[in-house]
Amino acid sequence: MRPPLGTFDNAAPAAERLDLLTPPVAEAVAGGWGGFAADRIVYVDTDPAIADTAVFVxxxxxxxxxxxxxxxxxxxxxxxxxxxxxxxxxxRTPVDVNGAARRHLGARKASFAPMDTAVDETGMEYGGITPIGLPAAWPLLLDPAVADEEWVLIGSGRRRGKLIVPGKALAALPGAVLVEGLGI
Incomplete structure (x- = not known):
């Protein structure tokens, strides 16, 4: 399969690679959401040693x-x-944690969650956390620029592998809210 973006040697419909995803991500991909079927999501196998964005690109x-x-x-x-x-x-943009995110959450203070908390609460690996398959009660704040992209490359729940998803599909995830100024 040729992915819609990038040059990857190993790409397949994510629904055919559920065994390579963490359980919450696999369940979300298999079920689809917001009118986006699982066959629109592409899994690309990648080396976890180059998972960080700059090296990956x-x-x-x-x-x-x-x-x-x-x-x-x-x-x-x-x-x-x-x-x-x-x-x-x-x-290419950092998250405005202490501005847009804090205000949207109605918090007095906001910060990046500790690594152990993020991993334990999501069931995903640090460095591979993805918005697909997050706990249902969580707010999912999206910068509108993400939803505007035809295709977006995101984590797969593990450091190995990435998902290629339509930007509008991310905006259709449960709990998703577009937040102006989230990316600064």
């Missing part, structure tokens, strides 16, 4: 420079209550 070509998106877990705190959420921005 250097290895797989500059045509990917604007296509990767990062999914980070943030913790918003107000009083003694902590709200976990995921934020998705294009990789």
């Amino acid at each position: 250097e290895h797989h070509g500059p045509g990917l420079l604007d296509r990767p998106a990062n999914c980070v877990v943030v913790a918003g705190k107000r009083g003694g209550e902590v709200t976990l959420a995921a934020c998705v921005v294009l990789s």
Whole structure:
């Protein structure tokens, strides 16, 4: 299969590679969502040693420079209550954790969630966390630029492998909200 973007040696419909995804991601991919069928999602096998965006783009070509998106877990705190959420921005922009994310969550303080918390709560590997298959109660904050991309390259739930997904499919995920200014 030829993926819709990038130069990858090993690509297949994600529905055929569920065994390579973490359980919450595999379940979400298999079920589809928001009118997006699983066959629209592509799995590409990648080397976990080059999972970090800059190295990944250097290895797989500059045509990917604007296509990767990062999914980070943030913790918003107000009083003694902590709200976990995921934020998705294009990789060329950082997440405005203390501005747009904090305000949207109604928190007094927001920060990146500790690695152990992010991994334990998502059931995914650190460095491969994806918005697909997140806990249903979590807010999923998306920068509108992500939804505007025809295709977006995101994590697969593991450091090995990536998913190529229509940007509009990410905006259709449960709990997804477009947040202006999330990516700065």
